[in-house]
Amino acid sequence: MAGMRKLRIVSQILFFAAFIISYLLNAYPVAYSFDSEWFLRLNPLTGILTLLASRTAVLPLLYFSVGMIIITLVFGRVFCGFICPLGALIDFGDHYIFGKMRSPKRRPPLYLQRLKYVLLILIGVCAVFGAIFPLFMDPLSILTRVMTIVAYPFALVAGTDALSLIQKTGLESFATATISVPLYYAAGATVLLAAAVFAGGFIDKRFWCQYICPSGAFFGLLSRWAPFKRHVDSAVCNECSRCRNVCPTRAIAEKNFARTSAAECIVCGACVGIKSPGCGSFGFGGRGKAEIAGADIKRRHLFTGLLGGIAVAPLFRADAMIRHDMTGRLIRPPGAVPEDLFRGRCIACGQCMKACPTNAIQPCGLTDGFSRMYTPKIVPRIGGCEEKCFLCGRVCPTQAIRPLTYDDKSFAKIGTAVINRHRCLAWEQNKECLVCDEVCPYNAIEMKMVQTDKELFKVPIVYEDVCMGCGMCEQRCPIFDEAAIIVYRFGENRRASGPYANEWQKQAMRERRKKSDAGALESGPSAAPGEGVMPVDTSKSGLGNALPPGFVQ
Amino acid sequence: MPITRREFVKSGAAAAAVMAAGGITPAFSAGTKSEVYVGKGNAADILPKIIKKMGGMGRFVKTGSRVMIKPNMSFASPPDWGATTSPEAVRVVAALCLDAGARRVIVCDNTLREPEICKSQSGIADAVKDLKGVVVFTPKEETLFEEKSDARARALTTTRVVKEMLKCDCLISLPTAKSHAAGGLSLNLKGLMGLVYDRGAMHGQMDLAMAIAEQLYYIKPTLSIIDASRALLDNGPSGPGQVARLEKFVAGTDPVAVDSFGATLASWYGRQYEGKQVAHIKNAGELGLGNVESNMITEIAV
Numbered sequence: 001m002a003g004m005r006k007l008r009i010v011s012q013i014l015f016f017a018a019f020i021i022s023y024l025l026n027a028y029p030v031a032y033s034f035d036s037e038w039f040l041r042l043n044p045l046t047g048i049l050t051l052l053a054s055r056t057a058v059l060p061l062l063y064f065s066v067g068m069i070i071i072t073l074v075f076g077r078v079f080c081g082f083i084c085p086l087g088a089l090i091d092f093g094d095h096y097i098f099g100k101m102r103s104p105k106r107r108p109p110l111y112l113q114r115l116k117y118v119l120l121i122l123i124g125v126c127a128v129f130g131a132i133f134p135l136f137m138d139p140l141s142i143l144t145r146v147m148t149i150v151a152y153p154f155a156l157v158a159g160t161d162a163l164s165l166i167q168k169t170g171l172e173s174f175a176t177a178t179i180s181v182p183l184y185y186a187a188g189a190t191v192l193l194a195a196a197v198f199a200g201g202f203i204d205k206r207f208w209c210q211y212i213c214p215s216g217a218f219f220g221l222l223s224r225w226a227p228f229k230r231h232v233d234s235a236v237c238n239e240c241s242r243c244r245n246v247c248p249t250r251a252i253a254e255k256n257f258a259r260t261s262a263a264e265c266i267v268c269g270a271c272v273g274i275k276s277p278g279c280g281s282f283g284f285g286g287r288g289k290a291e292i293a294g295a296d297i298k299r300r301h302l303f304t305g306l307l308g309g310i311a312v313a314p315l316f317r318a319d320a321m322i323r324h325d326m327t328g329r330l331i332r333p334p335g336a337v338p339e340d341l342f343r344g345r346c347i348a349c350g351q352c353m354k355a356c357p358t359n360a361i362q363p364c365g366l367t368d369g370f371s372r373m374y375t376p377k378i379v380p381r382i383g384g385c386e387e388k389c390f391l392c393g394r395v396c397p398t399q400a401i402r403p404l405t406y407d408d409k410s411f412a413k414i415g416t417a418v419i420n421r422h423r424c425l426a427w428e429q430n431k432e433c434l435v436c437d438e439v440c441p442y443n444a445i446e447m448k449m450v451q452t453d454k455e456l457f458k459v460p461i462v463y464e465d466v467c468m469g470c471g472m473c474e475q476r477c478p479i480f481d482e483a484a485i486i487v488y489r490f491g492e493n494r495r496a497s498g499p500y501a502n503e504w505q506k507q508a509m510r511e512r513r514k515k516s517d518a519g520a521l522e523s524g525p526s527a528a529p530g531e532g533v534m535p536v537d538t539s540k541s542g543l544g545n546a547l548p549p550g551f552v553q
Numbered sequence: 554m555p556i557t558r559r560e561f562v563k564s565g566a567a568a569a570a571v572m573a574a575g576g577i578t579p580a581f582s583a584g585t586k587s588e589v590y591v592g593k594g595n596a597a598d599i600l601p602k603i604i605k606k607m608g609g610m611g612r613f614v615k616t617g618s619r620v621m622i623k624p625n626m627s628f629a630s631p632p633d634w635g636a637t638t639s640p641e642a643v644r645v646v647a648a649l650c651l652d653a654g655a656r657r658v659i660v661c662d663n664t665l666r667e668p669e670i671c672k673s674q675s676g677i678a679d680a681v682k683d684l685k686g687v688v689v690f691t692p693k694e695e696t697l698f699e700e701k702s703d704a705r706a707r708a709l710t711t712t713r714v715v716k717e718m719l720k721c722d723c724l725i726s727l728p729t730a731k732s733h734a735a736g737g738l739s740l741n742l743k744g745l746m747g748l749v750y751d752r753g754a755m756h757g758q759m760d761l762a763m764a765i766a767e768q769l770y771y772i773k774p775t776l777s778i779i780d781a782s783r784a785l786l787d788n789g790p791s792g793p794g795q796v797a798r799l800e801k802f803v804a805g806t807d808p809v810a811v812d813s814f815g816a817t818l819a820s821w822y823g824r825q826y827e828g829k830q831v832a833h834i835k836n837a838g839e840l841g842l843g844n845v846e847s848n849m850i851t852e853i854a855v
Contacts, residue, residue: 028669164696176659176690176717178697180668358667386667388629388674425757433756434735438791439665441629447734476665478753548822550737550762552832 004269004282008081012088019085019140023147028357031391040140040349040397042083044068045215049137050398052127054344056496058399069222076226077219080209080266086139087266090198090206094248098201107204110250110296112211113264117297118305120217125309130340131316134348134374135193137214141349142197145374148350149190149363156181182359183382186374189365205248209266217295220263224294230265232258233288236279243271243280256291263295319371328489330368331378331469333361334385334412335393335402338494345400348374352392352401358383360471361392376401378414380471380487385414387441387470404500410442411500415469416491417444417462423484426459427452432549436460436473436485445473447549458549464491587810587844592855593801596641596782603778603804603855604649613776616654618722621715622646623774625729625744626662626691627790629674634792635785637671638729640680642780642802646727647687658687659717662747668693690717698750703770708763713750714771726774726808731785732794732821736765737831739790740815741777741808748772762832769808769842777808784819809834809843810850817847 019039026036040046047065051057072079080087094102123133134141160179167174200207209216237257244252249266253259271280281288320343324330333352336342353361353376360383364372376392378385387410393403404412417436421427426434430452437445437460444467447458462485469487477483493500547553590606592599604610614620624638632639647658660681664671668691672678681687692698698713718724728744735756736743745768746752755764781801788794797819805811813828829835829845838845 029673160694172657175657175720176661176688178690178692178694180693357669386629386670388670429757431757432735432761435753435756437734441666441791443788443793472666478757547830548732548737549735550733550832551826551830552835553830 011082037397049127075228076223081268116217120214121305122309126313129313145350148354149184223262230260259291324369333392345398351395355391380474384472384475385470408500413493415487587807589805610653614653619657621721627665629670635783636792637675640676644680661690708759709767726777730781732789740812765833766836777811778804809837
């Protein structure tokens with residue numbers, strides 16, 4: 001059944017393609033019609049750990065988790081062999097890139113495989129104490145994160161260079177083509193992360209999967225009693241040990257070739273029929289015997305893991321409690337659940353960062369605290385939160401950011417804008433500027449005639465109760481570097497469940513935005529035709545008899 | 554002052570020749586009155602009539618030429634807010650250009666809000682998507698703009714304008730009619746800011762009203778049409794505000810004159826204004842870039 005190996009390769013290609021397609025479809029606006037986060041839900045460890053850490057059940061996520069657990073209980077670590085796109089990439093790299101550089105005789109000591117179980121227990125204990133340690137726990141989120149922050153933008157930058165070359169030929173259809181490139185902080189750190197994950201290829205096949213991946217450890221623990229397993233026909237086996245040499249995870253015992261470690265076997269099929277047809281096979285009841293061993297961990301490893309977890313978990317809690325954000329600038333995307341719960345749900349996958357159409361969502365760095373690293377924050381200077389978009393919650397696999405409706409999102413306040421009067425062009429320099437008023441989608445800024453330090457001038461004023469903290473003002477403020485209007489975290493409205501809008505807010509909003517339920521057109525058809533004479537109450541605009549800005553006598 | 558159609562077409566041909574020679578604003582020469590054509594109706598009916606009365610689109614668009622249309626598309630507002638050009642008007646003008654033989658029509662605006670959302674919310678992307686040869690272009694990256702300087706300018710001594718515009722044979726300015734909280738009104742002249750890269754500097758480092766007028770040194774619309782189908786009377790440029798359904802269109806080759814006339818169309822902020830009361834229009838007139846005084850503007854009803 002060398003066909004199994006072929007089947008596995010086809011499956012890896014298909015799932016990798018599905019992953020890439022899902023990833024590319026995670027974009028505004030197509031992601032509204034497509035659940036691009038489904039792929040990230042495939043790893044049951046994500047579901048289990050977020051369930052433990054958040055003490056809440058996110059059902060769409062858990063359905064996937066239960067399904068994959070059942071598959072693993074029956075088939076063993078097929079996720080690692082057939083599904084995981086990181087595994088597929090590692091297989092590719094192992095064979096085509098690192099193949100010649102490794103020495104096949106010198107593999108790391110076998111006991112190193114226990115490390116991943118220790119790490120699994122460690123992050124499990126952290127989860128019990130309420131914290132997700134997202135850095136390395138889930139291969140799917142690692143891959144998405146690396147793609148979002150590094151691979152995709154770098155590919156797009158190369159694309160813009162290629163495009164400008166093509167445009168020099170003057171071909172009409174390319175003349176107005178543009179590629180917009182999202183850029184992210186922590187690109188350097190993420191390159192290092194990717195290198196760390198893949199560099200193991202220099203040392204051993206499936207290095208990550210054998211020694212580090214806690215998800216692999218989780219699958220391994222579940223595979224012990226899987227009915228679908230490896231069999232060896234002892235009548236055919238001549239103990240040539242080729243199967244052991246070719247196994248990427250060394251799951252076949254050294255002296256007894258019929259003995260397979262179900263915890264390490266990733267069901268890749270490389271050993272099937274390696275010497276003669278039928279010498280090794282996979283099935284529910286195959287030819288020959290199947291001797292199955294569990295994970296090679298002793299009690300002391302369990303204790304190491306537990307102790308490690310008990311040591312690390314409070315570190316996490318302490319780090320989360322320290323005031324890293326002294327200036328109040330850590331702004332979470334709209335719909336993010338309250339911070340305690342957020343810590344228990346966000347797996348730092350980067351889906352929201354990819355989906356955001358204005359490149360507003362950025363990964364937190366070390367300065368935000370290592371417990372928050374890679375979790376999302378909005379940096380308004382780079383991009384404001386687009387009023388009509390509510391994608392981030394839709395694509396979050398764990399609902400750390402809740403999926404909101406458009407109406408709800410209009411009340412999911414993420415912060416409040418504050419004008420620095422000493423930097424503002426209008427306030428300080430008495431220059432005609434009103435870009436913040438112009439661009440504010442919520443009509444939270446008004447221009448008022450005010451006696452400034454120098455002259456009576458028209459200046460912007462923020463109505464804090466209307467302001468949603470979207471940050472369009474900060475993004476567009478023409479002042480260089482630090483904008484004259486900055487969004488701070490205070491006033492943020494985060495709910496763990498339930499709708500956001502309340503009647504008081506709706507009423508205040510209605511009045512401020514000067515838009516009644518009848519709509520802006522109401523004054524239209526009833527006006528004297530062709531004249532546009534409106535009974536506008538100029539006293540409301542604070543003008544008195546003065547001319548509005550831009551007009552002269 | 555009635556002129557015969559023949560005289561008109563001749564002057565149009567002369568203008569086109571000058572335009573083909575490049576460089577000088579063909580629409581305006583000092584001392585000559587500027588004509589503005591005013592029509593009322595919906596875009597599909599009245600716009601072709603207006604263009605026909607001006608001598609046909611072929612006066613501005615030659616066979617095989619590349620045309621750029623500059624609408625207001627900068628906000629993610631629905632068309633009935635009056636903050637963006639109506640999609641029907643964009644479609645009609647683009648179709649007229651294609652009929653006149655244009656090989657490419659580029660609907661271009663450097664939007665203030667996120668481009669994809671502006672394109673879809675304003676309805677403009679959908680309105681032109683089935684017209685072959687028409688593309689919507691929202692340049693944002695610096696590399697898509699080219700730096701230009703002009704010694705005559707006092708405020709806007711240097712600026713960066715859309716490269717594609719410089720490569721086009723014809724520019725049609727197609728703004729909506731709206732108030733503007735800093736500029737007074739936003740018509741053709743203010744709308745030209747959508748072809749400029751560094752608008753922050755225009756607010757912060759120079760007199761805005763002068764900078765808006767001086768854009769005409771760099772950006773020269775061949776044809777200017779104000780879409781006053783829905784006039785946003787206050788709370789512009791983004792709205793929402795009071796909207797008057799004027800159902801009017803004003804066109805001309807002198808963008809300053811068209812703007813000056815356009816200022817009289819509605820009661821902005823509850824008051825009537827003359828063109829010369831809008832600071833940037835007044836500046837443009839004083840710089841000799843177009844006609845502002847009403848006695849130098851001929852209104853031709855269509």
